[in-house]
Amino acid sequence: MSPIPGLDRVGLLGGGVIGGGWAARFLLNGVDVQLFDPDPEAPRKVGEVLDNARRALLKLVSAPLPAEGTLTFVDSPEAAATGVDFVQESAPERMELKQQLLQRASAVAGPDVVFGSSTSGLLPTEMQHVMTHPERLVVGHPFNPVYLMPLVEVVGGERTSAAARTRAAEVYDQLGMQPVQLSTEIDGFVADRLMEALWREALWMINDGVATASEIDDCVRFGPGLRWSFMGTFLTYRIAGGEAGMRHFMAQFGPSLKWPWSKLTDVPELTDELLDTLVAQSDVQAAGRGIRELERQRDDSLVAVFHGLRSVGNGAGLVLDRYEQRLTEQASVSSRQVDPTQPLRLHEVAVPAEWVDYNGHMNDSRYFQLSSETVDAFLRHIGLDDAYLAGGHSWFTVESHLNFVGQARQGDRLYATVQVLSSDDKRVRVFTAMHRAHDDALLATAEHMLLHVDTRLDKACPAAPEMQAAIAAIAHHHGALPTPGNAGRAVGQQRS
Amino acid sequence: MSPIPGLDRVGLLGGGVIGGGWAARFLLNGVDVQLFDPDPEAPRKVGEVLDNARRALLKLVSAPLPAEGTLTFVDSPEAAATGVDFVQESAPERMELKQQLLQRASAVAGPDVVFGSSTSGLLPTEMQHVMTHPERLVVGHPFNPVYLMPLVEVVGGERTSAAARTRAAEVYDQLGMQPVQLSTEIDGFVADRLMEALWREALWMINDGVATASEIDDCVRFGPGLRWSFMGTFLTYRIAGGEAGMRHFMAQFGPSLKWPWSKLTDVPELTDELLDTLVAQSDVQAAGRGIRELERQRDDSLVAVFHGLRSVGNGAGLVLDRYEQRLTEQASVSSRQVDPTQPLRLHEVAVPAEWVDYNGHMNDSRYFQLSSETVDAFLRHIGLDDAYLAGGHSWFTVESHLNFVGQARQGDRLYATVQVLSSDDKRVRVFTAMHRAHDDALLATAEHMLLHVDTRLDKACPAAPEMQAAIAAIAHHHGALPTPGNAGRAVGQQRS
Numbered sequence: 001m002s003p004i005p006g007l008d009r010v011g012l013l014g015g016g017v018i019g020g021g022w023a024a025r026f027l028l029n030g031v032d033v034q035l036f037d038p039d040p041e042a043p044r045k046v047g048e049v050l051d052n053a054r055r056a057l058l059k060l061v062s063a064p065l066p067a068e069g070t071l072t073f074v075d076s077p078e079a080a081a082t083g084v085d086f087v088q089e090s091a092p093e094r095m096e097l098k099q100q101l102l103q104r105a106s107a108v109a110g111p112d113v114v115f116g117s118s119t120s121g122l123l124p125t126e127m128q129h130v131m132t133h134p135e136r137l138v139v140g141h142p143f144n145p146v147y148l149m150p151l152v153e154v155v156g157g158e159r160t161s162a163a164a165r166t167r168a169a170e171v172y173d174q175l176g177m178q179p180v181q182l183s184t185e186i187d188g189f190v191a192d193r194l195m196e197a198l199w200r201e202a203l204w205m206i207n208d209g210v211a212t213a214s215e216i217d218d219c220v221r222f223g224p225g226l227r228w229s230f231m232g233t234f235l236t237y238r239i240a241g242g243e244a245g246m247r248h249f250m251a252q253f254g255p256s257l258k259w260p261w262s263k264l265t266d267v268p269e270l271t272d273e274l275l276d277t278l279v280a281q282s283d284v285q286a287a288g289r290g291i292r293e294l295e296r297q298r299d300d301s302l303v304a305v306f307h308g309l310r311s312v313g314n315g316a317g318l319v320l321d322r323y324e325q326r327l328t329e330q331a332s333v334s335s336r337q338v339d340p341t342q343p344l345r346l347h348e349v350a351v352p353a354e355w356v357d358y359n360g361h362m363n364d365s366r367y368f369q370l371s372s373e374t375v376d377a378f379l380r381h382i383g384l385d386d387a388y389l390a391g392g393h394s395w396f397t398v399e400s401h402l403n404f405v406g407q408a409r410q411g412d413r414l415y416a417t418v419q420v421l422s423s424d425d426k427r428v429r430v431f432t433a434m435h436r437a438h439d440d441a442l443l444a445t446a447e448h449m450l451l452h453v454d455t456r457l458d459k460a461c462p463a464a465p466e467m468q469a470a471i472a473a474i475a476h477h478h479g480a481l482p483t484p485g486n487a488g489r490a491v492g493q494q495r496s
Numbered sequence: 497m498s499p500i501p502g503l504d505r506v507g508l509l510g511g512g513v514i515g516g517g518w519a520a521r522f523l524l525n526g527v528d529v530q531l532f533d534p535d536p537e538a539p540r541k542v543g544e545v546l547d548n549a550r551r552a553l554l555k556l557v558s559a560p561l562p563a564e565g566t567l568t569f570v571d572s573p574e575a576a577a578t579g580v581d582f583v584q585e586s587a588p589e590r591m592e593l594k595q596q597l598l599q600r601a602s603a604v605a606g607p608d609v610v611f612g613s614s615t616s617g618l619l620p621t622e623m624q625h626v627m628t629h630p631e632r633l634v635v636g637h638p639f640n641p642v643y644l645m646p647l648v649e650v651v652g653g654e655r656t657s658a659a660a661r662t663r664a665a666e667v668y669d670q671l672g673m674q675p676v677q678l679s680t681e682i683d684g685f686v687a688d689r690l691m692e693a694l695w696r697e698a699l700w701m702i703n704d705g706v707a708t709a710s711e712i713d714d715c716v717r718f719g720p721g722l723r724w725s726f727m728g729t730f731l732t733y734r735i736a737g738g739e740a741g742m743r744h745f746m747a748q749f750g751p752s753l754k755w756p757w758s759k760l761t762d763v764p765e766l767t768d769e770l771l772d773t774l775v776a777q778s779d780v781q782a783a784g785r786g787i788r789e790l791e792r793q794r795d796d797s798l799v800a801v802f803h804g805l806r807s808v809g810n811g812a813g814l815v816l817d818r819y820e821q822r823l824t825e826q827a828s829v830s831s832r833q834v835d836p837t838q839p840l841r842l843h844e845v846a847v848p849a850e851w852v853d854y855n856g857h858m859n860d861s862r863y864f865q866l867s868s869e870t871v872d873a874f875l876r877h878i879g880l881d882d883a884y885l886a887g888g889h890s891w892f893t894v895e896s897h898l899n900f901v902g903q904a905r906q907g908d909r910l911y912a913t914v915q916v917l918s919s920d921d922k923r924v925r926v927f928t929a930m931h932r933a934h935d936d937a938l939l940a941t942a943e944h945m946l947l948h949v950d951t952r953l954d955k956a957c958p959a960a961p962e963m964q965a966a967i968a969a970i971a972h973h974h975g976a977l978p979t980p981g982n983a984g985r986a987v988g989q990q991r992s
Contacts, residue, residue, distance in 0.1 A: 017736075052791055055792075055795070056796075058846040059799045059906075060803075060816065061846075064844050065823060066823075144736055145791070145794070148795060148798045148802075149719060149798070150718045150719075150812050150815045151718035176819030176822075178815045180711055180714045180715055180718065182707055183706075183707070184706045186704075186706050190701065190706070190707050190711065190712055190715040191715040191716070191720055193701070194697055194716060195729070196697075197696065199729050201689050201690055201692075201693035202729055202730070203774075206774050208682075210678075210679075210682050211680070212780070214781045215676055216686055216729070217728025217730050217731055219685075219686040219728070220687070220690060220724050220728035221725060221726050221728055222646045222647035222676065223639045223645060223687045224687055224691050224724070225725045225726075225728065226645065227645075228716050228724050228725065229717060229722050229725035229811070230810045231713060231717055231811070232714070232716035232717050232721065233694055233698055233716065234709040234712065235709075239640075240513075240640055242513065274703050277702055278702050278709065281708045284708070284710060285708075285709050285710040295548055295641070297810060299548060299551070299552040299555075299641060300552075300555070300808045300810075301804075301805060301810045302552070302641075302644045302645070304804035304805055304808045304810075304813075305725055307556075307807075308797075308800035308802075308803055308804030308805075312796045312799075312800045314726045314796075314797045315727070316674070316725075316726070319673070319674045320557075322672075324557060326670070326672075327557065327560060348560050350557075352555045358890075359890050360951075363868065364893040364896065365865035365867075365869075368898075369865070371861075373861075389855075396900070397900055399899050399900065399985070400896075400897070400898040400900075400987065401896070401897045401986065402864075402895065402897075404893055404894050404896075411551065413554070422988075429988055447987045448987070449988050455855065488986050490984050491896065491943045491944070491983075492918075492945050
């Protein structure tokens with residue numbers, strides 16, 4: 001039994017990259033799969049997609065996934081459609097092939113079993129008429145990789161019932177996808193049309209020698225592509241229109257439709273009627289959000305995409321990395337004069353939106369993160385660098401203690417200091433104090449015991465002599481400072 | 497003095513949304529700005545962009561930003577260009593207006609001062625001939641919002657020197673942007689051409705009543721837009737080609753160029769020469785990465801964008817949120833039978849890529865995060881919900897202690913248990929144990945003192961009676977369990 005009501009077993013017709021992606025979506029959501037593909041290589045191919053999907057979905061989803069469904073390869077479309085709750089067809093894009101599969105499978109499937117077709121552009125009206133119960137065919141067009149991409153375009157043909165559309169959308173939604181119901185069937189539906197227009201323009205540029213594939217892709221991923229990941233073209237342009245919105249944007253940029261800004265020049269006439277329609281639809285989309293709110297949502301989303309891409313070292317994330325490295329270097333050249341007789345002021349951050357929790361202030365775990373980053377700055381300060389790590393040595397945290405004193409809000413700038421409490425040849429006990437910059441208020445303290453390790457043997461060993469010397473020099477100064485009140489505490493211990 | 501060598505002061509011509517964005521980029525990087533805009537509203541408009549930029553850049557950048565530069569409004573293009581190291585022009589898109597500004601400003605600027613123009617499509621050759629030292633004009637086309645978007649298209653005209661192109665790219669790079677050097681000047685350059693092609697196709701759909709603005713935007717942001725945020729159209733299609741890459745993709749999809757999949761039908765002829773060029777450029781772009789490596793980079797980047805967008809509650813992030821909520825509910829309906837006589841097993845995660853640090857395993861701060869999430873699950877378990885929070889009550893962490901025992905790697909599934917150590921009417925001391933799922937190895941433990949607070953008065957107060965009862969019931973069972981060895985420790989304390 002799958003955890004999704006009414007969806008215990010599905011039939012899949014076709015097991016290529018797309019069919020394999022569907023298999024992964026269903027199986028990892030606990031649904032059993034019966035798959036027909038005449039290709040003898042299909043089990044290997046589906047297995048490869050499943051491996052990718054398991055790896056990616058485990059990273060994506062932190063909620064508990066159900067036990068995987070069972071995958072069975074069957075030898076006919078009839079066998080795939082027998083005893084199932086839903087069928088998804090993902091055969092190559094040849095009309096007669098799809099018709100044949102749908103005809104055979106629909107002859108044996110229960111009369112209420114809805115069929116989704118993964119076609120990226122063939123019309124459902126032309127596919128459904130060969131079927132037993134043609135009213136249950138819906139296009140459910142997914143995107144590669146199917147196990148991660150949310151979009152499914154849901155399109156009915158002339159004979160498709162409303163119930164079938166609703167059921168298909170419900171199935172895709174249950175798999176964690178985003179069904180978008182389209183009212184009209186056209187070749188290529190919506191997303192492929194947009195991709196195709198961009199692709200044709202890009203091909204012209206290669207053809208004309210204007211730019212290379214890399215340059216064109218860079219112009220997408222460092223530019224409009226970043227915005228397209230959370231808002232499409234209409235919302236982007238509405239914001240470009242400022243206070244006055246879409247009508248203003250069109251007044252400014254409508255004339256450019258006549259300009260030679262694309263090789264693809266067959267453009268719609270910008271009639272009053274089209275303009276009114278566009279403005280009204282844009283208003284619906286904005287749903288009452290004013291320009292400032294839209295700008296802030298856009299900016300917050302851009303920041304989040306940057307941070308996400310930095311965590312995997314790709315695209316715009318690398319631009320940010322480079323920038324921060326330079327800022328850090330500039331700061332250390334121009335002003336970083338660390339006073340060795342005081343707790344070392346080594347780290348500074350602004351509280352990002354995602355650090356704030358349901359209590360409206362910075363989450364407790366982010367103080368640990370801030371303290372951990374501060375300890376990293378301390379380790380760099382005493383000589384831990386890439387060469388030292390590559391030599392098979394590092395410092396591991398073995399024990400930590402934190403006290404939470406005050407609260408930080410989004411956008412607050414915080415700084416942290418490090419005091420060495422004690423050390424020997426392979427251990428150093430440090431104390432960090434986290435302050436709000438604008439009033440120097442103490443918000444939290446942390447104490448960490450660090451152990452120097454041989455990372456190849458995974459056991460403690462003495463630090464390099466010059467690193468021991470650097471720590472000793474700091475410890476000498478810090479020995480003259482008072483021990484912080486929160487050092488050495490156990491949780492809940494009475495204050496002395 | 498700005499921290500950027502050779503860039504202490506710049507002149508800006510135009511202070512609208514784009515000019516204001518440039519002002520923010522320069523000022524927040526410590527560069528002084530002299531800005532000319534005849535609009536009496538310019539100071540207000542630039543101030544609004546600056547407010548947005550300060551807010552966004554502080555969230556984006558955790559490295560220390562330099563002291564802000566000084567903004568001065570001046571009353572002529574000559575005054576803006578006097579004594580500066582660089583000039584950026586961002587006037588409205590009228591050739592004669594831009595020519596006039598460039599002519600006047602270039603007559604007074606030092607001979608080596610490079611000029612960037614923000615034009616989104618006018619040709620530099622037609623702008624530069626009116627200038628004193630025309631060889632120093634470069635198009636530097638940015639994207640909105642200029643203070644966040646990395647892309648700047650760098651395009652020279654017929655008379656532009658290589659030195660000027662290099663200098664402009666260097667300036668943009670210093671501001672944390674991504675200059676892309678284009679070899680050929682064409683109307684609209686590269687990015688606007690691609691946006692325009694997509695936009696014209698989208699307008700056709702509105703015109704034909706095929707889909708609405710919201711539906712079209714959804715088909716971008718839940719679909720291809722997600723991929724475009726870190727790879728463009730060529731790399732996307734190379735991956736779609738599988739092992740055999742670009743040539744295979746074109747063999748499969750080249751014919752669709754003849755299909756009516758776009759209203760924009762003036763397509764290039766797919767000659768052998770064009771195909772060879774495309775394949776060669778695609779190989780350069782892949783830089784030796786095979787299909788599996790490209791697929792994994794794509795998947796990791798998609799996951800990171802999802803997580804980023806979830807943190808700000810936008811687009812694909814909301815799809816993930818909904819999906820996880822359902823998975824969690826399904827899990828609690830189907831199997832969550834928490835044994836009350838044992839430490840409560842309430843939370844489970846898979847270690848994402850961004851939780852792993854330079855030591856190759858899960859960063860210490862992520863154990864605190866995991867423990868904190870586990871405590872949140874415990875609080876929900878005892879009845880903390882949105883209504884309780886809205887009533888002005890919550891639990892705050894006041895003290896924590898952690899011990900690090902083992903190491904987790906990316907993709908490991910971890911689970912955590914909660915044991916109640918002690919409690920009274922406004923305090924509960926809990927102990928979490930974090931384990932690797934596949935071998936039940938203990939990786940870390942944490943102890944937290946939680947205080948029940950009136951969030952309006954910001955002071956401690958007793959928990960609601962039914963919540964106290966829920967805690968007492970658990971504490972009764974847990975009182976029979978042995979106290980964990982790491983409970984009650986101070987950092988570095990000898991083991992007894």
